[in-house]
Amino acid sequence: MYQFFVDHTFEIGDTISLDKAQEHHAKNVVRLNNEIVRIVSNGIGYYGKGYVKDNQFYIDILEKDSLIRELPYQITLAIALIRREKMELILQKATELGVHTIIPFISSRCVVQEKKEKGDKLMERWNRIVQESCAQCKRDKIPTISSIQKIEDLYSLSYENKYIANSDLDNPSPLFQSVLHKGDSMIVIGPEGGFSFNEIEHFKENGFTSVSFGNRILRAETAAIYAMSLLSSYLDEVGK
Numbered sequence: 001m002y003q004f005f006v007d008h009t010f011e012i013g014d015t016i017s018l019d020k021a022q023e024h025h026a027k028n029v030v031r032l033n034n035e036i037v038r039i040v041s042n043g044i045g046y047y048g049k050g051y052v053k054d055n056q057f058y059i060d061i062l063e064k065d066s067l068i069r070e071l072p073y074q075i076t077l078a079i080a081l082i083r084r085e086k087m088e089l090i091l092q093k094a095t096e097l098g099v100h101t102i103i104p105f106i107s108s109r110c111v112v113q114e115k116k117e118k119g120d121k122l123m124e125r126w127n128r129i130v131q132e133s134c135a136q137c138k139r140d141k142i143p144t145i146s147s148i149q150k151i152e153d154l155y156s157l158s159y160e161n162k163y164i165a166n167s168d169l170d171n172p173s174p175l176f177q178s179v180l181h182k183g184d185s186m187i188v189i190g191p192e193g194g195f196s197f198n199e200i201e202h203f204k205e206n207g208f209t210s211v212s213f214g215n216r217i218l219r220a221e222t223a224a225i226y227a228m229s230l231l232s233s234y235l236d237e238v239g240k
Helices: 020-029 084-096 116-137 197-205 220-238
Strands: 003-006 015-017 035-041 044-053 056-064 075-080 101-106 161-165 185-189 209-211
Touching: 003 020, 003 116, 020 056, 035 056, 075 084, 075 220, 084 101, 084 116, 084 220, 161 197, 161 220, 185 220, 197 209
Parallel strands: 003 035, 075 101, 075 185, 161 185, 161 209
Antiparallel strands: 015 056, 035 044, 044 056
């Protein structure tokens, strides 16, 4: 079943149209006609019948989707800049796992650096990836991607639960799953080279809990997906 996001309101029984890009995709790419589709407006999902009439694509709104598809608490994933294909994988999978906000940032050991002249195109691409992922997994809300931040901007952010992934195996932190709590949560994942000692200390001084993902060093993209899996699974369970 295909899903489309619209930015206008409607009622059950209404007939709506899509923007040009989505209409082209529905009519000419996947060639939908007389099929049930899912439509999301203002975070609420509906089912409708999509069809082509007079060479235009329309949707008759049939009923509201009663299933709650978002997590009961918000997750913010702060991820240090890493190589393009790995960053895009994180955006896709974190979206599928229910992330609410994604904060890309630069730390001292980032191999990838921000290129301001490409900033707008980069954000456009990132936002397209998360929107397509939302449509694929039938989410009701599209995650927010912030502008690229400096690591210092993260220290003072306020959340009910704040976690920093620490890969130091010589001085291991408690396992992530052993310190989880319900509530809006933030998890910070470093770059390929990890965090410096001073960066970890600054996070801890500002109320972040240092956590471990086990006795193996994970790649940044693996760590982000693993953390999102544990946290979203936990919050789904405690929120019931």
